Structure formats: C-alpha cells, structure tokens
Amino acid sequence: xxxxxxxxxxxxxxxxxxxxxxxxxxxxxxxGEQIGGQLTTTSEVENYPGFPEGVDGPTLMFSMQxxxxxxxxxxxxxxxxxxxxxxxxxxxxxxxxxxLQARTVIVATGAxxxxxxxxxxxxxxxxxxxxxxxxxxxxxxxxxxVIGGGDSACEEATFLxxxxxxxxxxxxxxxxxxxxxxxxxxxxxxxxxxxxxTELTAYHPGDDGKMKSVxxxxxxxxxxxxxxxxxxxxxxxxxxxSGFLNGLAExxxxxxxxxxxxxxxxxxxxxxxxxDVADHFYRQAxxxxxxxxxxxxxxERYLADQED
Ligand code: NAP
Numbered sequence: 340x341x342x343x344x345x346x347x348x349x350x351x352x353x354x355x356x357x358x359x360x361x362x363x364x365x366x367x368x369x370x371g372e373q374i375g376g377q378l379t380t381t382s383e384v385e386n387y388p389g390f391p392e393g394v395d396g397p398t399l400m401f402s403m404q405x406x407x408x409x410x411x412x413x414x415x416x417x418x419x420x421x422x423x424x425x426x427x428x429x430x431x432x433x434x435x436x437x438x439l440q441a442r443t444v445i446v447a448t449g450a451x452x453x454x455x456x457x458x459x460x461x462x463x464x465x466x467x468x469x470x471x472x473x474x475x476x477x478x479x480x481x482x483x484x485v486i487g488g489g490d491s492a493c494e495e496a497t498f499l500x501x502x503x504x505x506x507x508x509x510x511x512x513x514x515x516x517x518x519x520x521x522x523x524x525x526x527x528x529x530x531x532x533x534x535x536x537t538e539l540t541a542y543h544p545g546d547d548g549k550m551k552s553v554x555x556x557x558x559x560x561x562x563x564x565x566x567x568x569x570x571x572x573x574x575x576x577x578x579x580x581s582g583f584l585n586g587l588a589e590x591x592x593x594x595x596x597x598x599x600x601x602x603x604x605x606x607x608x609x610x611x612x613x614x615d616v617a618d619h620f621y622r623q624a625x626x627x628x629x630x631x632x633x634x635x636x637x638x639e640r641y642l643a644d645q646e647d
Contacts (some may be wrong), residue, residue, distance in 0.1 A: 340440045341367050343638050344432050345412075347377020347421050347447035347580075350624045351614025354631030355445045355638075360410035362639045367441070368407065370416045371580075375400035377450050377615070378580065378624055384473065384637035387624050396463075399624075415439075419448075419583050424607060442645065443609045443638040446588070446596065447631060448580035450615040450622075454573055455486070466550025466584045467542065471495035472623070478503045478570045484553060486539055487574035488585050493517040493525040495574050500530040504618060507566055509534045509546055511558060532567070542571065579616045603634040611637055 342364040378396035417434035452469035489512035545551035588605040596612040612635035614627030
C-alpha cells in the first residue's frame with residue numbers, strides 16, 4: 340500500500356512528487372506515455388522563473404525528475420487504464436495487468452492539444468506549435484497563422500502581434516466562437532487578417548526543414564490557395580487526459596476535472612487533481628507546478644488526518 344501515487348510526469352506531477360517525497364511519503368510516480376508531459380514538445384522555455392537565459396523543455400522536466408528522485412520519489416513506467424476506490428477508502432490503480440494500491444492519488448495527467456490530423460504534423464517541431472506564450476517570441480518580424488476561432492485562437496493571435504509581422508487568423512466558419520471582447524480585440528488589430536470559412540490542408544517545409552507555407556481551402560467555394568507563413572499556431576482546443584477516472588471525479592462538459600474552488604480537491608476524498616487536466620484557463624508550466632505543490636500539501640494533510 341503506497342501513501343501517494345502520482346499519475347503524470349509533467350510540471351504538476353513532478354512538483355507533487357518533490358513535495359510528497361520531501362514529506363517522507365515515498366511517492367510512486369506513474370510516467371504515462373509522454374514522459375515529462377507537454378513541455379517535452381517545446382524547444383525553449385523562457386517564462387519559467389529561475390532561468391534568465393531560458394531552458395529547453397526536456398531539460399527542465401528532467402531536472403524536476405532528478406530533484407524528486409533525490410528525495411525518494413520512485414518512477415514507474417506504467418500507463419493507467421482505470422482508478423477505483425475500495426470500500427476501505429483506498430485506491431486501486433490499474434495499469435494493464437498490474438494493480439497498485441494507494442491511500443491517496445494525485446492526478447496530473449495534463450491535456451493534449453488537439454491537432455488537425457494532417458501529414459507531417461508534429462507539435463513543437465518545424466514551425467508548428469500549440470502555444471503562443473511559449474513560442475511567439477521566436478517569430479519576430481515573420482508572418483504566422485493561427486488556426487481556430489475560440490478564445491484561445493483570438494488570445495494567441497493578439498499576443499502574436501507583439502512579434503509577428505502579420506497574423507492570419509484561419510477559421511473554419513465565418514463567425515468566431517470567441518467571447519465578444521476577445522473577438523473584437525483580435526479583429527480590430529491591424530496586423531491580424533481573418534481568413535474565413537477556411538481549413539488548412541497541408542504544411543510545406545522549405546529546404547531547411549522549417550515552415551515555408553501552408554495550403555488552404557475555402558470550405559464554401561472549394562477554392563484552394565496558400566499562405567506564406569513561418570509559423571503555424573494551432574488553437575483548436577485541448578483534450579484533457581481524464582478518461583480513466585471511472586466517475587471518481589466530476590468532469591466539466593469538455594472532460595476537465597472539477598476541483599473545489601481554490602483547491603485541488605475533487606469530489607472523492609484522497610483524490611486530487613493538479614495542472615492542465617483540471618485547468619483550462621491558465622495552462623502554464625508554472626501554474627501547473629503550483630497546483631502540483633497544492634495537491635501534495637492537501638494529500639499530506641489528508642494522510643495525517645487519517646492517522647489521528
Ligand atoms: P474552444 O472554445 O473549444 O474553440 C475551439 C475552436 O477551434 C473553435 O472555434 C472550433 O471551431 C475550432 N476547431 C475545433 N476543432 C477544429 C478542427 N478540427 N479544425 C478547425 N477548427 C477546429 O477552445 P479554446 O479557444 O481553447 O477555449 C477553451 C475554453 O477556454 C473556453 O471555455 C474559453 O472561453 C476558455 N479560454 C478563455 C480565455 C480567456 O478568457 N482569457 C482564453 C483561452 C481560453 P468552431 O467554432 O467551428 O467549433
């Protein structure tokens with residue numbers, strides 16, 4: 340019987356591991372399919388505090404892992420299929436044929452950005468990214484495209500005007516889904532050009548392997564064309580990795596775990612959620628790390644209360 344099982348190895352998971360390990364709880368961290376989480380798909384992180392020169396995503400994540408392991412966290416390279424709670428209040432975590440038992444579980448499985456599903460579409464590589472906050476500064480004085488019509492797309496497009504020479508906002512319909520204020524702000528900006536009723540159909544790298552242009556198609560007229568862009572920012576939503584929870588946590592309509600406001604507590608005592616699997620609003624490495632810390636402290640107090 341483990342004290343704490345942490346599911347996920349992104350910023351939230353490793354921070355929870357550092358805190359619970361330092362509290363002598365000897366956490367087990369289940370790695371999942373993408374060890375290190377979304378930051379491992381980012382080349383350089385310039386906004387994580389403590390790194391004045393920036394740090395590349397995989398290095399940052401490996402440093403967190405080493406820090407957690409130094410205090411006794413154990414990593415297990417398993418992917419969770421299902422979590423159940425027994426009558427005695429403890430959890431059973433199913434990973435294929437294996438079953439692990441724990442008094443508390445911290446879910447830090449993150450969310451994956453939705454992609455378009457086109458050939459040679461690789462997040463974080465060759466001019467394709469899903470995070471303007473992370474990568475926008477690399478596109479100074481270059482034309483870029485943002486795909487999507489929601490708040491994220493409008494926010495990313497507006498943010499990118501600080502760097503890019505031009506921002507095409509490519510949306511599949513002729514009306515934005517975004518809130519009025521964000522839509523108006525984006526559409527009013529002189530650097531942003533909306534490309535309506537349009538879908539992206541192919542990415543074209545240049546000889547250097549970097550993005551050179553994209554093919555587009557008007558969904559109404561069928562007309563095909565292209566945009567000369569150096570970067571494509573996909574902002575068509577995220578898919579939280581919460582499907583294995585088996586009803587132990589309440590989810591919102593998009594699958595994000597609902598936490599008690601201001602905490603990482605879920606509806607099930609002893610089950611905590613931290614980072615992008617619960618937070619669709621901030622979605623930053625540092626906010627996920629903060630929630631990982633909070634979840635660890637809450638799990639620690641829960642275990643202490645059980646012993647009383
Ligand atoms: P979203 O609201 O679900 O919007 C996704 C957009 O992507 C929609 O415009 C959708 O088109 C488009 N889309 C989806 N699948 C597509 C596909 N396969 N091909 C092309 N386009 C596709 O997602 P979001 O913008 O990430 O926002 C998620 C939540 O976070 C929302 O509740 C939002 O309000 C919130 N948020 C808030 C802020 C803020 O307030 N600062 C910032 C960001 C996000 P359709 O419109 O045609 O469906």
